[in-house]
Amino acid sequence: MGLVPWNIEMIVLYDYKNNIEIVGTEQRPFKNIQKLITTKEELIPLVKDIDFPKNNLIIRPNNEDDQFIKKDFLSVDELFNEFDLLLEKSINGVVFVENDHRAHRSVNRMEAIRYATIDLIIKCHSFCPECSSPGFSVNRGEGNLPCEYCGFESDTFKYLVYKCNKCSFEKRIERSDITNVDQQYCNYCNP
Numbered sequence: 610m611g612l613v614p615w616n617i618e619m620i621v622l623y624d625y626k627n628n629i630e631i632v633g634t635e636q637r638p639f640k641n642i643q644k645l646i647t648t649k650e651e652l653i654p655l656v657k658d659i660d661f662p663k664n665n666l667i668i669r670p671n672n673e674d675d676q677f678i679k680k681d682f683l684s685v686d687e688l689f690n691e692f693d694l695l696l697e698k699s700i701n702g703v704v705f706v707e708n709d710h711r712a713h714r715s716v717n718r719m720e721a722i723r724y725a726t727i728d729l730i731i732k733c734h735s736f737c738p739e740c741s742s743p744g745f746s747v748n749r750g751e752g753n754l755p756c757e758y759c760g761f762e763s764d765t766f767k768y769l770v771y772k773c774n775k776c777s778f779e780k781r782i783e784r785s786d787i788t789n790v791d792q793q794y795c796n797y798c799n800p
């Protein structure tokens with residue numbers, strides 16, 4: 610996805626009975642904040658943008674490597690007060706602000722972890738047609754969907770390949786969400 614910041618969460622269940630790993634995943638973009646600021650006013654758009662304090666911030670004086678850290682804010686007022694104190698402490702008159710990515714301080718991560726867990730539960734209930742082990746799930750995409758305009762094969766996959774982690778049995782299923790791709794993704798129409 611180029612340079613868009615990306616949040617990937619994985620929840621792993623180790624099944625000792627079958628000796629396999631089942632992995633639930635969720636991925637989505639997130640709003641990354643890493644900024645040097647000099648005034649409290651600069652915090653206002655950041656706070657609005659990330660639904661603070663549900664998604665929290667970490668601030669420190671001088672630069673991103675400073676060991677003096679303030680975090681775990683419960684309100685905007687508390688953030689502002691600590692910002693003032695850090696600004697006084699700062700030798701170069703700036704404060705570094707960034708996201709607090711710890712899961713208990715990020716409601717966005719909590720939500721992503723919830724979806725990763727749902728994905729894990731769904732995989733735990735999907736059984737291999739050959740050996741009946743749980744975790745029978747999509748391993749990769751294969752094949753090429755045609756262009757809707759010229760029918761030329763695109764780089765977009767046409768099949769989902771399910772694989773068993775226990776016996777390696779595979780099953781190829783045609784994807785049901787789309788049957789062809791837009792011209793803009795066609796190497797012939799839009800090289």
Ligand SMILES: [Zn+2]
Pocket residue numbers: 756757758759760761792795796797798799
């Ligand atoms: Zn085409």
Ligand SMILES: [Zn+2]
Pocket residue numbers: 737738739740741742773774775776777778
């Ligand atoms: Zn199997």
